[in-house]
Amino acid sequence: MNKILITGATGNIGIELIRFLSKIETSNQIVAGVRNIEKAKKTFTNVPELAYVHFDFEDSNTFESALNQIDTIFLLRPPHISDVDTYFKPLIESIEKKNIKKVVFLSVQGAEKSKVIPHNKIERLIQNSTLNYIFLRPSYFMQNLTTTLIADIRTKRTIILPAGRAKFNWIDIENIAEIAALLLCKFDEYKNRAIEITGSENENFEKVADIINQTINSPIEYKNVNPFKFFKQKKQDGMQKGMIMVMILLHFLPRFQKEPQIFNFYEQITGKNPTVLKDFIEREKHQFEIQ
Numbered sequence: 001m002n003k004i005l006i007t008g009a010t011g012n013i014g015i016e017l018i019r020f021l022s023k024i025e026t027s028n029q030i031v032a033g034v035r036n037i038e039k040a041k042k043t044f045t046n047v048p049e050l051a052y053v054h055f056d057f058e059d060s061n062t063f064e065s066a067l068n069q070i071d072t073i074f075l076l077r078p079p080h081i082s083d084v085d086t087y088f089k090p091l092i093e094s095i096e097k098k099n100i101k102k103v104v105f106l107s108v109q110g111a112e113k114s115k116v117i118p119h120n121k122i123e124r125l126i127q128n129s130t131l132n133y134i135f136l137r138p139s140y141f142m143q144n145l146t147t148t149l150i151a152d153i154r155t156k157r158t159i160i161l162p163a164g165r166a167k168f169n170w171i172d173i174e175n176i177a178e179i180a181a182l183l184l185c186k187f188d189e190y191k192n193r194a195i196e197i198t199g200s201e202n203e204n205f206e207k208v209a210d211i212i213n214q215t216i217n218s219p220i221e222y223k224n225v226n227p228f229k230f231f232k233q234k235k236q237d238g239m240q241k242g243m244i245m246v247m248i249l250l251h252f253l254p255r256f257q258k259e260p261q262i263f264n265f266y267e268q269i270t271g272k273n274p275t276v277l278k279d280f281i282e283r284e285k286h287q288f289e290i291q
């Protein structure tokens with residue numbers, strides 16, 4: 001039996017990943033590594049076979065017992081953790097000490113090109129360790145529209161970002177989680193590769209607002225703001241400084257970069273097409289209406 005530890009289990013990707021893993025018939029045992037076991041159990045009432053361990057990226061005392069008997073790890077970087085040396089270096093060392101060899105790391109498209117982002121440092125840390133790895137490098141989550149951007153959409157009917165007319169590649173988290181589940185089960189076939197997971201559309205926010213407006217009753221608009229104004233506004237809204245900086249990096253830098261490259265790994269491995277924006281927005285349209 002292969003024991004797979006899922007970090008970030010209660011987040012966007014983690015919940016979908018556990019849903020897909022629970023549908024795949026294998027003898028794998030899935031273990032959710034979470035900060036609060038009781039809270040997590042409420043999220044996964046429909047997955048009775050799921051096991052839980054206490055795991056906190058910010059408390060290295062939890063590593064030893066969380067890693068016990070684990071064969072494979074799904075590793076992600078919680079968005080507020082950017083200090084790789086403090087939090088990820090000791091974790092990777094603990095994983096090595098436990099003689100665990102398989103890590104699937106949720107990175108980001110283009111991580112290899114940008115030394116300033118933490119995913120790049122984490123990838124290098126893993127490559128320089130004794131671990132075998134798969135780096136999943138997804139593009140821009142469609143679900144950003146229904147998570148980080150939803151408050152402005154609902155209350156101001158506006159998407160406010162310093163993204164100009166930059167085009168993003170849009171991927172559905174369900175597609176990423178489906179791939180992650182398959183790769184965790186077929187690790188050896190894909191080991192020591194970096195895999196880009198993209199959707200089929202590169203679109204800017206003006207176009208995305210248009211697509212949303214074709215589906216809902218109360219229209220929204222896209223407003224481009226400069227990074228300083230964005231920082232000030234988000235600080236006023238109560239967003240943490242670190243998170244604002246991540247939002248700026250994620251949305252401002254693409255203005256100076258080439259359009260994202262589109263890959264067809266999802267089609268190749270599943271035989272299906274990835275979700276398109278129109279279908280995602282139709283699926284989630286209740287979220288965009290005035291509440």
Ligand SMILES: NC(=O)c1ccc[n+]([C@@H]2O[C@H](COP(=O)([O-])OP(=O)(O)OC[C@H]3O[C@@H](n4cnc5c(N)ncnc54)[C@H](OP(=O)(O)O)[C@@H]3O)[C@@H](O)[C@H]2O)c1
Binds near residue numbers: 010013014076078144
């Ligand atoms: N947004 C995008 O477009 C995009 C694109 C490509 C890659 N990514 C990457 O995807 C990752 C985020 O994935 P996500 O959206 O699934 O994350 P998320 O929804 O923000 O969830 C974060 C998860 O991490 C857990 N967590 C937070 N702090 C923790 C700690 N100290 N110890 C243990 N667990 C902790 C949270 O658990 P609790 O329930 O305890 O809070 C939660 O399960 C980031 O690395 C991001 O850079 C994002």
